[in-house]
Amino acid sequence: MIKKIVRYLIVLGGVAVFLTAAILLPAGLSGGSIDWLWLAIVILVGIPGLALYSYLFHAKKFREQPLKPFEKNRQVAASRSRELQNLASLSKRLTLTQAQVFAIGIVRPAQINQRLVERYTPDRRTLRCSVSVDVNIPKRLLHSTEPQRVYLPAIIAKKGELHDDLMMKNKVGEPITWLSYREYVTFVAEVLHLLLLASYGLARGTNLPDDARTAEEVSLRTIVNRNLDKETADYSGVDLLSKLIPNNNKPRDLAILLVRRLVTHYAITALIDINPSTPTRYSYEHILIPRVKMTGPKNKRKSWSLFGALRIGLGARPVEITIDIDKSAACKSYHLHLDCPDDVYLARQRVFGLEAAVNxxxxxxxxLPQCRFRRRLGQSHAHFYCRYMPQFKENEQPQIRFDYFEVPPGSMLRAAIAAVACAAIVWTVGLLVSRYANPDTDAPAFFLAFPALAATWLGFDPRGNRLLEGTLSARVCLIATAVLSITASGLFIAHKSAQTDDWAKLPEAVSFLGIHYVDWAIVTAIACLNALQSVYKTCIRTWEYSILLTKPHG
Structure with missing residues (x-):
């Protein structure tokens, strides 16, 4: 209630400030004297008041963390890990081969995934990611040449991450089933149990030693733990597993790596039917929401910048896409494709975070790892390839940034045409007013309104449906054209209505393109600069695009 009262008081104060300014300012414009002290007080009170109102009732409320309807990181009861342990000891769903294949798919995925191809397609605010994986499981793991079913970790994600609109298919396009979370934790418990049995050379149904059972229970508790903070991750299960002294260290070491990975990650596990004698392929696709950067490429600030805010406010889409390539370490051969609309072209492609990994x-x-880009620029398609990429460390976040420009002529040509028309009309009317102080026609006012209408029509076209669309330069140029057109119209009406020639003029024998009035010279100069810079940018971008098109492969 108090907050509403404060809000109403600020609004009433703002109305009072506006009315006071509306009364004081016209008094001076109509020939009276302006009370500059009161006007200064109104401005000094009004602007901070508006800023305070915007902060309290809009910015502060919007920037606050949203209320979470669910309890944060609600943990699984400790008894659940013992239940999983008991279920794993009684279950006979998995074989040791299936357990080893899954574990290796988690800790050494490149031994199973031969080729992984990621393809990204931009929508208006999202990226559609399609992934195909060629699988070749080593024969030393399968122990059979007969067709069989394996459980593969198709996606390894950090705990808490969601995958929107996820679909999986086999090589003939049929849907693939993946485990629910309840099935997944039971499945992981059985995998861990089988690996520990293999470490001690025990048969299924045999009890593990007490220290191994304790390590197993603690490991399961850390795996099902929902703590999303990497810095407070619980690796006590890993420590207990490391202290075990079994008959065979290889299965134990595999279990240690498995638990360490699943403490902070989870696996979307797919059921894949494979035939060891033929290649196996599966695919999946989902939607990603890329982070829009509101600062320039060289700006290291993480919040915002003036040009970034202008891009959002004027509807100019980002012309760069940054993609994580952490999957490049999950296979022997990795391909990344980016398919953008035909009205943009690839201008630059850069990689970050691979400096240490490639060595x-x-x-x-x-x-050592081999990496390369498709060297050709000027097309809408981008392609990155690498092979033999090692596992990335925790502090390594490899990314690729693709910079796209509009294919000429694009929106910049439309802006240039409107700017040139505005400059020509403003100069013509300014020259007319300089020659004839009071022309007997109102036609120039209509002509001066034309560039504003053209800029509005060219600049605010129907909303597109792509992530990459429009440029900031074109939008700013069109807005400048509209403002100059309206300003020139106001000047013409003021000159025609004044019935006097007391306007400020340039010195005798001095003119700007034949214009003698100072105000018309200033507006004409700005209009000419706006037209020149828009034409220059259009020519430069067209030249750059033509160079890229004719540049040989390198």
Whole structure:
């Protein structure tokens, strides 16, 4: 209630400030004297009041963290890990082969995934990601040449991440089933149990040693723990597993790596039917929401910038897309494709965060990582390829940034045409007013309104449906054209209505393109500069695009 009263008081104060300014200012314009002290007080009170109102009732409320309707990180009861442990010891769903294949898919995915192809297609605010994976499971793991079913970690994501509109298909386009979360945790418990049994050389149904059972229970508790903070992740299960002294260290070491990974991540596990004698492929697709950067490429600030705010306010879409390439370490051969609309072209492509990784050799790889871009620029399609990429460390976040420009002529040509028309009409009317102080026609007022209408029509076209659309330069140029057109119309009406020639003039024998009035010279100069810069940018971008088109492959 108090907040509403304060809000109403601020609104009433703002209305009072506006009325006071509306009374004081016209008094001076109509020939009276302006009370500058009161006007200054009104301005000094009105502007901070507006800023305070915007902060209290809009900015502060909008920037606050939204209320969460659910309890944060509600944890699983400790008894649940013991239940999972008991279920795993009684279950006979999995074989040791299936358990090993899944574990290796988590900790060493490149041993299973031969080729991984990511394809991104921009929508208006999202990216549609399609991924295809070619699988070749080592024969030493399968122990059979017969067709069989395996459980593969199709997606390994951080805890808490969601995958919108996820769909999975096999190589013939049929839907693939993946485990629900309840099935997944039970499945992981059985995988861990089978690996520990293999470490001690025990048969299924045999009880593990007490220290191994304790390590298993604690490990399961850390896996099902829903703590999303990486810095407070619980690795106590990993520590207990490391202290075990089994008969065979290889399964235990695999279990340690598995638990360490699943403490902070979870796996969307797909059921894949494979035939060891033929290649196996599956695919999936989902929607990503990229983060729009409101600062320039060289600006390291994470919040916002003036030009970034202008892009959002004027409806100019970002012309750069940044994509994570962490999946490049999950396979032997990695391809990334970006398919953008035909009215934009690739101008630059840069990679970040790979400096250290490309100097490390992946396990069992014949050489250091090999990376390359499709060197051709000027087309809408981008392609990045690498092979033998090692596992990334926790502090490594490899990314690729693709910069796109509009294909000429684009929106910049429309802005240039409107700017040139505005400059020509403003100069013509300014020259007419300089030659004839009071022309007997009102036609110039209508002509001066034309550029504003043209800028409005060209600048505010129907909303597009793409992530990359429009440029800030074109939008600013069109707005400048409209403002100059309206200003020139006001000047013409003022000169015609004044019935006097007491307007400020340039010195004798001095003119700007034949214009003698100072106000008309200023407006004409700004209009000419607006037209020149828009034409220059249009020519430069057309030249750059033509160079990219004719540039040979490198």
């Amino acid at each position: 490390r050799r992946a396990e069992d790889s014949p050489s």
